[in-house]
Amino acid sequence: MNTSPLEPASPEELRAWIAGHLDPLEVGAPAEEDVRSDHDLNPGHAPVPAAALTQAAVLIGLVEHPNGLSVILTRRADTLRSHTGQVALPGGRCDPGETPWETALREAREEIGLDPTLVTLAGLSTPYRTGTGFHVTPVVGFIAPGFELTPNPGEVADIFETPFGFLMDPLNHQERQGKTPLGETRRFYAMTWEDRYIWGATAGILRALYARLYGAAIA
Numbered sequence: 001m002n003t004s005p006l007e008p009a010s011p012e013e014l015r016a017w018i019a020g021h022l023d024p025l026e027v028g029a030p031a032e033e034d035v036r037s038d039h040d041l042n043p044g045h046a047p048v049p050a051a052a053l054t055q056a057a058v059l060i061g062l063v064e065h066p067n068g069l070s071v072i073l074t075r076r077a078d079t080l081r082s083h084t085g086q087v088a089l090p091g092g093r094c095d096p097g098e099t100p101w102e103t104a105l106r107e108a109r110e111e112i113g114l115d116p117t118l119v120t121l122a123g124l125s126t127p128y129r130t131g132t133g134f135h136v137t138p139v140v141g142f143i144a145p146g147f148e149l150t151p152n153p154g155e156v157a158d159i160f161e162t163p164f165g166f167l168m169d170p171l172n173h174q175e176r177q178g179k180t181p182l183g184e185t186r187r188f189y190a191m192t193w194e195d196r197y198i199w200g201a202t203a204g205i206l207r208a209l210y211a212r213l214y215g216a217a218i219a
Contacts, residue, residue, distance in 0.1 A: 011064055014069070015122065015142055018062070018122060018140065018213065019123050021213050022123025022124055022212070023123055023124040023125075024124070025101055025124065034127070035126065035128070035129060035135075036207075036208040037129035037131075038129070038130055038131040038186070038204065041175065041187040041189070042131075045131070045186070047129065047131075048129065048130075048131065048132075048133045052133060053133055053135040054093055054133055054135070055093065055094040055135055056091060056093045056103070056136045057092075057100035057101070057103040057107070057136065057137045057138070057139055058104060058107075058136055058137075058138050058139065058205065059090045059091055059104035059105065059114075059119070059138075059139050060138050060139065060141070060205075060206075061108065061114070061119065061141055062122075062140065062141065062142050062143065062164060063144075064142055064143065064144055064145065065145050069164035070163050071089075071161065071164055071167055071206075072090065072112070072114075072143070072159065072160075072161055073088065073160055073162055073196070073198065073202070074087070074112060074151070074156045074157075074159050075156070075158040075160075076155065076156065076157065077153065077157045086199075086200065086202070087196060087198045088202050089202055089205065090104070090107055090108040091103070091104055091107045091111075092110075100137035101124075101139045104137075104139035105119060105139075105141075110152060111155050112149045112151055112152070112156060112159050113150035113151070113152070114143075114147070118147055119143055121140070122140045122141055123140055124139060124140070125139075125140055125205070125209045125212055126138070126209065126212050128205045130201045131186070136201065138205050138209065140209070160196065162193045162196065167191060167193075167206050168206075168210045168213065168214075170210065172191050172192075172193075173189055173190075173191060173203070173210070174189065174191065174192075175187055175188075175189060176188060176189075176190045188204065189203035189207045190203050191206070
């Protein structure tokens with residue numbers, strides 16, 4: 001029987017199962033069909049051309065609590081110019097010459113004070129292209145509990161954890177729609193954990209990880 005994040009397993013088995021479904025860190029550019037995007041739920045809208053995309057990376061930090069995994073998420077600062085107050089994974093645009101995992105670890109240190117030496121990298125999840133012009137590589141890493149985090153007030157208003165099992169349960173993946181600043185109607189994934197509304201690219205990235213782990217077809 002295959003071990004899954006929603007079934008009992010030792011930490012070692014769980015790590016191996018998740019890592020076995022990810023791309024290794026040294027992987028080359030994925031095939032076009034292996035990339036997800038905001039366009040998936042909005043086929044009537046033209047995607048941003050690949051050549052115009054800005055490379056970025058985020059950290060899907062899996063905290064290994066005794067009662068199960070959780071994912072580190074943030075709420076963006078209210079003073080930011082874009083995506084104000086939205087829930088996000090730690091991350092940002094890649095500096096010249098950086099690998100995605102170097103970017104993810106650097107941004108996590110800058111945004112939430114996470115020591116990179118506490119993260120055991122597992123691999124890369126499915127890249128995600130946003131309607132705002134970013135090609136985001138999700139970097140998955142395991143983190144032992146007991147660390148302390150400090151939000152950078154210029155970027156992060158709050159740091160919280162959400163159970164991995166909740167995020168990987170398709171019953172919690174909702175399709176919603178809303179208006180862009182230009183008045184266009186767009187559909188997107190959303191997941192509501194307690195009073196936290198996880199939506200847009202962040203929800204799309206987590207939905208893509210679910211599909212990768214469980215071999216599920218998604219839009």
